[in-house]
Structures are given as structure tokens and as C-alpha cells.
Amino acid sequence: MSxxxxxxxxxxSRARRRIxxxxxxxxLLMYVIAYLDRNNLATAALQMPHDLGFDYRVIGFxxxxxxxxxxxxxxxxxIIIERWSARRWLSRIMVSWGIVTVGMAFIRTPHxxxxxxxxxxxxxxxxxxxxxxxxxxxxxxxDRAKAVAGFMAAIPLSFAVGSPISGLLLGxxxxxLHGWQWLFILEGMPALIFGVVTWFxxxxxxxxxxxxxxxxxxxxxxxxxxxxxxxxxVRAYSVWQAIRHRDVLILTxxxxxxxxxxxxxxxxxxxxxxxxxxxxxxxxTLLVALPNLLGFVAMQVNGWHSDRTAERRWHTAIPxxxxxxxxxxxxxxxxxxxxxxxxxxxxxxxxxxxLPSFWSMPSAFLSDSAAAMATGTINCVAxxxxxxxxxxxxxxxxxxTHSFRSGFAVxxxxxxxAGVLPLTVRVRGHVVxxxxxx
Numbered sequence: 001m002s003x004x005x006x007x008x009x010x011x012x013s014r015a016r017r018r019i020x021x022x023x024x025x026x027x028l029l030m031y032v033i034a035y036l037d038r039n040n041l042a043t044a045a046l047q048m049p050h051d052l053g054f055d056y057r058v059i060g061f062x063x064x065x066x067x068x069x070x071x072x073x074x075x076x077x078x079i080i081i082e083r084w085s086a087r088r089w090l091s092r093i094m095v096s097w098g099i100v101t102v103g104m105a106f107i108r109t110p111h112x113x114x115x116x117x118x119x120x121x122x123x124x125x126x127x128x129x130x131x132x133x134x135x136x137x138x139x140x141x142x143d144r145a146k147a148v149a150g151f152m153a154a155i156p157l158s159f160a161v162g163s164p165i166s167g168l169l170l171g172x173x174x175x176x177l178h179g180w181q182w183l184f185i186l187e188g189m190p191a192l193i194f195g196v197v198t199w200f201x202x203x204x205x206x207x208x209x210x211x212x213x214x215x216x217x218x219x220x221x222x223x224x225x226x227x228x229x230x231x232x233x234v235r236a237y238s239v240w241q242a243i244r245h246r247d248v249l250i251l252t253x254x255x256x257x258x259x260x261x262x263x264x265x266x267x268x269x270x271x272x273x274x275x276x277x278x279x280x281x282x283x284x285t286l287l288v289a290l291p292n293l294l295g296f297v298a299m300q301v302n303g304w305h306s307d308r309t310a311e312r313r314w315h316t317a318i319p320x321x322x323x324x325x326x327x328x329x330x331x332x333x334x335x336x337x338x339x340x341x342x343x344x345x346x347x348x349x350x351x352x353x354x355l356p357s358f359w360s361m362p363s364a365f366l367s368d369s370a371a372a373m374a375t376g377t378i379n380c381v382a383x384x385x386x387x388x389x390x391x392x393x394x395x396x397x398x399x400x401t402h403s404f405r406s407g408f409a410v411x412x413x414x415x416x417x418a419g420v421l422p423l424t425v426r427v428r429g430h431v432v433x434x435x436x437x438x
Contacts, residue, residue, distance in 0.1 A: 012223075015216035019138050022211060024150040026201060027131055030094065031154030033190045034127055036162045037101040038066065038120070040187050042267045043166035043288075044180040046274060046281045051178050054110060060395020062113045063267050064388035069121030071384030077126020078133060078376030086134045087202035089126065091195050096123035098191030105181040128383070129375040136363050136371060137205055140223045142307060144363060149303025149356035156292035156299065156352055159266070162187075163292075167285030247425045248374045251361060252381045254316075257418035258358075259386025261323060261411050262351045264394040269344060272404055277337045291345040295352035303356030312364065315357035316422040319350040324415035326350070331409035361425060 045059050054062075080089050100120045107113045131151060139147040169186060170179035177185075203209045206220045269291070274284045298319075306315040326347035330340065362378070363371045394407035 011215050011219050015212065015219050016140075016143060018212060018216060019220065020143075020147070020150070023135075023138060023202075024147065027135070027151050028154050028157075030090070030194065030198065031128075031131065031151060032158045032162070033094070033194060034097070034124060035155055035158035036166075036187050037097055037191055038124065039158070039266055040101075040162065040166050040183055041104075041117075042270050043163060043170065043281075043285060044183050045267075046270060046284065047170055047178060047180045051180065052108065052113075054113070056395045056399040058110045058113070060267075060392045060399075062110070062117045063263075063395070064390070064392035065114050066117045066121040067384045067387030069118040069123075070125045070387065071121075071380050073122060073125035074129065074380035074384065075373065075376040078129045078379075079373060081126065081130040082133055086130060086137070086204050087198055090130060090134075090202065091199040093124060093127045093130075094191045094195030094198060096195075097127075098188045098193075098195060099123075101188030101191065102185050104188070105177070105184040126376070129379040132359055132375050132379075133371065134202075137224070138220070140220070141227055141360075141364065142310075145303045145307040145312075145356045145360040148359045149299050152352070152355050152359075153296055153299060155355075156295035156348075159292035160289040160296065163270070163285040163288040164282070167282035170281050245370075245374065247365060248362070248377065250421050250425055251358070251374075252378045254418050254421040255358065255378055255382035256386045257414045258320065258351060258354055259382045260390035260393075261327070261347075261415060262390070263387045264390035264407060264411065265344070265347060265351065267391040268394055268398070268404060269348075272344075273337070273341070276334070276340055287341060290341065291348035292352075294345045294349040298349035298353040299356060302353040306357040306360065312357045312361050313422045313425060316354055316361070317419045319354040320415050320419040322350040323347045323354075324412050324419070327408040327415065328412045331405045331412060334403075334405070358422070361422075365426065 041059075041063055045063075048054055049056075049059065077089065077093070097120055100116060100123050104116050104120070107116055132148065135144065135147050135151065166183050166187070169183040172179050172182045174182065203211070206212065206217055206224070209217055212220070270284055270288050273279075273287050274281070277284065277287070279287070302315055302319065306312060309315075323346075326343045329335070330343050330347075334340070335343065359375075362374045393410075394404060397407045397410075398404050
């Protein structure tokens with residue numbers, strides 16, 4: 001290898017490492033805070049029915065109505081991040097949802113509960129797809145699945161770490177407030193604090209990064225520009241044509257099914273384990289941590305292997321079929337605490353392993369702006385409809401049948417069919433780019 005090539009490789013290695021160390025730990029922390037505030041209701045639901053008189057239907061509908069607010073600003077928020085400023089918009093999002101989370105502590109009626117969950121979805125809209133788009137501003141294609149896996153490790157970590165902390169907070173009764181109220185107050189505060197920090201810490205684009213040495217900054221700008229040129233289509237497409245792209249529609253349907261399953265499992269897992277085990281609230285939250293720790297490992301391994309092999313489709317399909325097998329077993333009979341926990345762990349790990357390869361697909365065949373719109377569209381429909389229907393549907397069936405098994409049975413069929421969809425996506429090839437002015 002020639003001396004210039006060795007120098008170039010050294011610059012590339014240093015730039016990739018420096019960017020990863022600078023950005024990934026912080027966006028991981030941001031998403032941990034987001035997931036704590038989005039899903040601490042699952043732990044609070046261990047007490048809220050007793051204190052407020054809410055049944056499974058009320059709790060399930062409240063969990064789902066979050067997604068309706070989320071849908072409204074999802075796509076506009078993602079486009080704002082692409083065309084304006086990621087750090088400013090993400091900062092605004094975090095401060096907004098922190099305020100709403102603290103306000104959740106003071107609800108008294110189902111309508112107040114629904115309103116606050118709706119506002120939480122409205123406040124958080126655009127956060128997740130915005131981060132996905134933001135990562136494409138910094139990470140070259142070969143590193144993207146690992147970057148997504150590093151960022152999305154926040155999902156299992158927020159449950160693994162947050163569930164026991166939330167369980168401890170359920171035992172707090174300061175100043176006449178219930179434990180679930182302190183859970184919302186204390187877990188809403190980090191979003192307020194780090195929302196302000198985000199404004200000053202993140203950098204929107206590589207050319208603005210004073211923390212990157214000049215040679216490393218030039219390297220990453222050149223690499224990303226080369227990728228953009230390679231993906232440029234001979235024909236310009238409008239915004240509407242971009243989001244109607246065949247593969248975008250396939251990915252939307254695919255992620256909708258995954259989200260229905262993931263939200264239903266994540267939200268009802270503490271309640272199901274409580275019913276199975278009869279353990280205290282805190283011990284139940286410790287059990288909830290186990291599937292998510294396994295999910296953390298599965299996500300990193302699948303993301304790493306997807307990048308190593310440069311393969312996305314099978315790395316997305318197989319986890320859905322594994323989840324279907326676990327759900328099928330759970331729908332057949334009540335297995336008891338330990339076997340059920342094992343099956344829950346397999347399902348959770350597979351649903352999480354799906355994410356890195358899946359979210360690396362849009363940027364593989366779409367230009368930057370088109371990928372931003374498509375990412376917002378996919379997450380809008382999937383997180384919106386899936387996030388609403390999953391918990392609400394399973395909760396309603398559980399209220400009617402006094403069992404969660406029927407909900408799993410329905411999801412099995414959907415997951416088997418959805419597993420075929422990623423195999424039809426054309427990951428490389430024709431690239432859709434929005435026309436100027438759209």
C-alpha cells in the first residue's frame with residue numbers, strides 16, 4: 001500500500017472514530033430519556049388503576065393516543081431537521097416533552113389522561129426520525145447500521161435501567177403524592193435539562209464541526225458528497241412521488257406490523273409479568289429488565305453483522321419470524337413465570353434486532369431530502385397507527401377475554417406475512433430525489 005493511501009486510511013479511521021465517540025453516546029442518552037418518558041406509563045400502570053380507578057381499556061387507549069399526537073407533527077418535524085437545524089429542533093422537542101411528562105403527575109380523570117398523552121405525542125413528534133436523518137449527516141453508508149444500533153440501544157437500555165428505577169419510585173410517597181406521580185415528575189426533569197444542553201452540544205453539519213481536525217472534516221464531507229452524487233437520480237421527483245415510492249410503502253407496512261407488536265409487548269409486559277408471578281411492583285420491574293438486556297445484545301450483533309456483510313433484507317426479515325414463533329408459543333397456553341419470561345425475552349430481542357438493518361434501508365436508495373421525508377412518513381404511519389393500535393387492541397382483548405393470549409395469536413399472522421416484505425425491497429439501485437422547490 002502506498003504512503004498516500006496509508007495516510008488516507010488513517011484520516012478515515014480517525015474521523016469515523018471521533019464522530020462516533022462525539023455523537024453516539026449523546027444521542028443514545030437523548031433517546032434513553034425519550035423512551036423513559038414515553039414508556040414509564042407501563043410501570044405507572046401498576047398503580048394508576050388502583051389510585052385513579054382506570055381499567056385496562058382506559059390505560060390501553062391512553063397508551064395509544066400518544067401516537068395520534070405523534071403523527072400530526074412527525075413529517076413536518078423531520079423536514080425541519082433536514083432543512084433547518086437538528087440541534088435547535090431536537091432541543092425544542094426535549095423541553096416540550098419534559099414539561100408534559102411532569103404534568104402527567106397531576107391527572108385525575110380519563111379525559112385528562114388522554115389529553116396529556118396526546119400532548120406528549122405532539123411534543124415528541126419528529127424526534128426519532130429526526131435523529132435517524134441526523135445520523136445520515138455524519139455517518140457514511142458502511143457505518144450506518146452500527147450507528148443506528150448504537151443509537152437505538154437506548155430502547156432496551158431505557159427499559160433495563162429505567163424499569164427498576166421506576167419501580168423504586170413507585171415506593172416513594174413524599175409530600176402526599178403517590179409513587180406514580182413522583183415517577184412522572186422525576187423522570188420528566190432530565191428532558192428539561194438535556195433539552196437545553198442539546199442546543200449547545202450538537203453540531204448540525206460536518207462543515208460546522210470545529211471539534212473535527214481539518215483533514216478529518218474534509219474527508220467526511222468528501223465521502224458524504226460522493227455518496228450523494230452516486231445516489232442522484234437522472235430524474236427529479238416531487239415530495240409526493242418520493243413518499244409514494246414502492247419501497248417506501250413496503251417499509252411503511254413492514255414497520256407498522258413491527259411497531260404494533262413492539263408497543264403491545266413493551267407496554268403490557270409489566271402487567272403480564274405481575275399477573276403471572278404475583279411479585280411486588282419493584283421485583284416485576286427487575287424482571288422487565290431481562291428481556292431488554294438480551295435485546296440490547298441482539299441489536300448490536302445484528303447491526304454489526306448487517307454492516308459486515310452489507311446485507312439488510314434478511315437481517316430484517318428473520319427477526320420478525322423469530323418473534324412470530326415466540327408469540328405463537330405464548331398464544332397456545334399460559335406457561336408460568338420462567339418459561340413465559342424466556343419467550344418474552346426472545347420476542348423482545350428479535351423485535352429490537354430488527355431495527356438497525358431496517359432503518360439503514362431508506363438511505364440506501366433515497367437521496368438525503370427524500371430519505372428525510374420517507375423516514376418521517378414511515379415512522380409517522382408505523383409509530384402512529386402501530387403505536388396506537390398495538391397497546392389499545394391487546395388491552396381491549398385482554399379486558400374482554402381476561403387473557404393476553406388472543407392478542408398474541410393475531411400478531412403471529414401479521415408478523416409471518418410482514419417477514420416476507422423486506423425481501424422485496426430493492427436496497428440498491430434507482431434513487432428518488434425530490435425536485436427543487438418541493
